[in-house]
Amino acid sequence: MTSVGLPHFLIVGAVLFALGMVTVVTRRNAVGILMGVELILNAANVNFIAFNHFVEGPARLTGQVFSIFVIVLAAAEAAVGLAIVLAIYQTFRTIDVEETDLLRE
Amino acid sequence: MAQVTQLGPADARQSTPRDPRRTLIEGLIRIAAMMVGLIVGVGALGARLIARQPIGFLTLLVLYLALTLFIWGLNGFAFRRLPLSGFALFLFSAAAFGVLFLLGYLLGGVAGPFVVDAANRLIPYVKLADAVFYLFAVMTCAGAAGCAFSRNIIYSAWSLLFALLGAAGLYVLLGADFPAVAQILIYIGGVLVLILFAIMLTKQIGGDPKLTNTHLGLPAGVALATVTIATLTYTAIMAPWKEAAQRSWEPTAGRLGIAFLTDYLLPFEIASVVLLAALVGAVVIARKEIKETTDTYEPPPDVMAGRGMR
Numbered sequence: 001m002t003s004v005g006l007p008h009f010l011i012v013g014a015v016l017f018a019l020g021m022v023t024v025v026t027r028r029n030a031v032g033i034l035m036g037v038e039l040i041l042n043a044a045n046v047n048f049i050a051f052n053h054f055v056e057g058p059a060r061l062t063g064q065v066f067s068i069f070v071i072v073l074a075a076a077e078a079a080v081g082l083a084i085v086l087a088i089y090q091t092f093r094t095i096d097v098e099e100t101d102l103l104r105e
Numbered sequence: 106m107a108q109v110t111q112l113g114p115a116d117a118r119q120s121t122p123r124d125p126r127r128t129l130i131e132g133l134i135r136i137a138a139m140m141v142g143l144i145v146g147v148g149a150l151g152a153r154l155i156a157r158q159p160i161g162f163l164t165l166l167v168l169y170l171a172l173t174l175f176i177w178g179l180n181g182f183a184f185r186r187l188p189l190s191g192f193a194l195f196l197f198s199a200a201a202f203g204v205l206f207l208l209g210y211l212l213g214g215v216a217g218p219f220v221v222d223a224a225n226r227l228i229p230y231v232k233l234a235d236a237v238f239y240l241f242a243v244m245t246c247a248g249a250a251g252c253a254f255s256r257n258i259i260y261s262a263w264s265l266l267f268a269l270l271g272a273a274g275l276y277v278l279l280g281a282d283f284p285a286v287a288q289i290l291i292y293i294g295g296v297l298v299l300i301l302f303a304i305m306l307t308k309q310i311g312g313d314p315k316l317t318n319t320h321l322g323l324p325a326g327v328a329l330a331t332v333t334i335a336t337l338t339y340t341a342i343m344a345p346w347k348e349a350a351q352r353s354w355e356p357t358a359g360r361l362g363i364a365f366l367t368d369y370l371l372p373f374e375i376a377s378v379v380l381l382a383a384l385v386g387a388v389v390i391a392r393k394e395i396k397e398t399t400d401t402y403e404p405p406p407d408v409m410a411g412r413g414m415r
Contacts, residue, residue, distance in 0.1 A: 003232065003235060004234065004235045004238045004239075004246070005348075006341075006346055006348060007341045007342050007346075008238065009279065010337070010338075010340075010341035011244055011334075011337075011338050011342075012242045012246065012275065012342055013337075014333070014334050014337030014338055014341060015245075015246045015249065015334055016245060016246070016249050016268070017333065017337065018274070018329070018330040018331060018333035018334045018337070019246075019249035019250055019251065019252065019253040020251045021329060021330070022286030022326040022327075022329055022330045023252055023253045023261075025325075025326060025329060026253070026322060026323070026325070026326040029258055031258060031300060031303050031304050032258055032261060033367060034298060034300065034303075035252055035261060035262065035265050036230070036252075036253070036263065038269075038292070038296060038300075039249055039253075039265070041179040041362065042268065042269065042272045042292075045272065045276075045284070045288075046272055046275055048275075049153070049275075049276050049279045049281045049284060050279055051414060052279070052281070053279040053280055053281070053352060054346070054348050054349060055346060055347060055348060055349055055352060056349060057352070058280075058349075058351060058352065058353035058355065059194065061357060061360055061361055061364050064281050064283065064284055064357055064361060064407060065361065065364055065365065065368075065369055067276075067281065067284045068284060068287060068361065068365075069284070069372060069376060071284070071287050071288060071291050071292065071347075072291075072376050072379075073376070073379065074141065074291075074296065074382065075291050075292075075295055075296055075380075075383075076379055076380055076382075076383035077301050077383075078295075078300070079299065079383050079384070079387045080383050080386050080390075082299050082300065082302070082303040082386055083386070083387040083390040083391055084390060085303055085307060086306060086307065086390070086391065087390045087391075089306070089307040094303060094305050103326070
């Protein structure tokens with residue numbers, strides 16, 4: 001049995017990315033699409049930290065720094081995105097992304 | 106024992122029509138009883154097994170009482186219609202205890218040696234870190250799959266919780282303690298709560314959540330996932346990664362702070378501005394909603410009628 005190495009973590013990241021993409025593509029609920037985006041960002045984070053650990057080595061921390069930036073931007077994206085979803089719901093009474101195609105009432 | 110003696114009134118209350126608050130309190134008490142019974146029972150049994158001591162009469166008594174407590178708690182939810190009160194409850198739990206005892210005896214006596222033998226053979230080949238990795242990897246992927254394929258969006262959100270928790274565990278395995286804690290605090294404590302709020306604010310309570318979450322094309326989604334996973338996995342396995350000579354699992358929070366304030370100072374400041382802009386933007390978008398609801402507020406008709414009469 002081979003020990004767990006870089007490819008194992010990359011495969012987990014790939015699965016997370018693919019399932020996040022499926023979520024984004026197949027959902028009609030705007031909140032569901034945002035959840036898919038969160039999954040994709042997490043996939044990127046897993047890859048950043050795995051490369052930091054296995055490729056960059058303990059001398060530098062670039063991967064972890066970037067993962068923190070990703071988390072920060074994901075939080076900002078979630079706050080603004082969900083506020084927009086609520087505003088859309090207030091206006092259209094639905095958050096089905098196939099029916100909300102206007103920027104005005 | 107204190108909870109067990111209160112069985113009579115609690116069960117007599119069940120048949121009468123109850124107000125919601127009392128139902129909630131009773132449910133919480135029953136949940137607490139279930140947990141206490143489970144913890145006491147499993148704890149007593151586990152302590153005996155780990156210490157490799159024989160299970161005596163006292164342990165059996167404790168197990169029986171714990172099972173009684175557990176069944177009393179479960180009776181509030183699973184088989185609510187069983188009229189288990191007082192003596193009937195103890196009789197029922199004695200029967201259940203007998204069945205469980207026989208099952209445990211059979212498992213321990215017949216299947217136990219095989220399991221122990223297999224575990225002893227397998228353990229030298231499995232490193233603990235690898236086992237923990239597979240645990241977190243399965244948790245992450247299962248959570249992501251639940252998020253992608255669940256029809257109910259509430260289930261999707263709870264699956265996302267497991268995906269995020271598993272990813273945090275993977276970060277810990279990779280020696281990234283600070284990102285792991287940030288993941289739990291920000292993603293699970295902030296983003297997931299926001300998502301749940303958004304789900305519950307954007308549809309009427311009692312409405313069908315499935316209506317807003319229909320699949321557009323499950324076969325297309327599965328095909329997309331398969332192709333993506335296959336391509337990325339092939340790349341991950343086949344690429345000649347230049348791996349570092351040494352690895353460390355030292356805490357990184359201090360060095361991350363130094364890096365943020367020296368090498369990455371400009372991105373750090375820009376991130377703070379982005380966060381401020383996001384906060385202000387979210388507040389502005391949310392303000393409009395409050396103004397609209399206060400403008401169009403109409404008192405319900407019974408309030409109007411009451412005012413008219415006065």
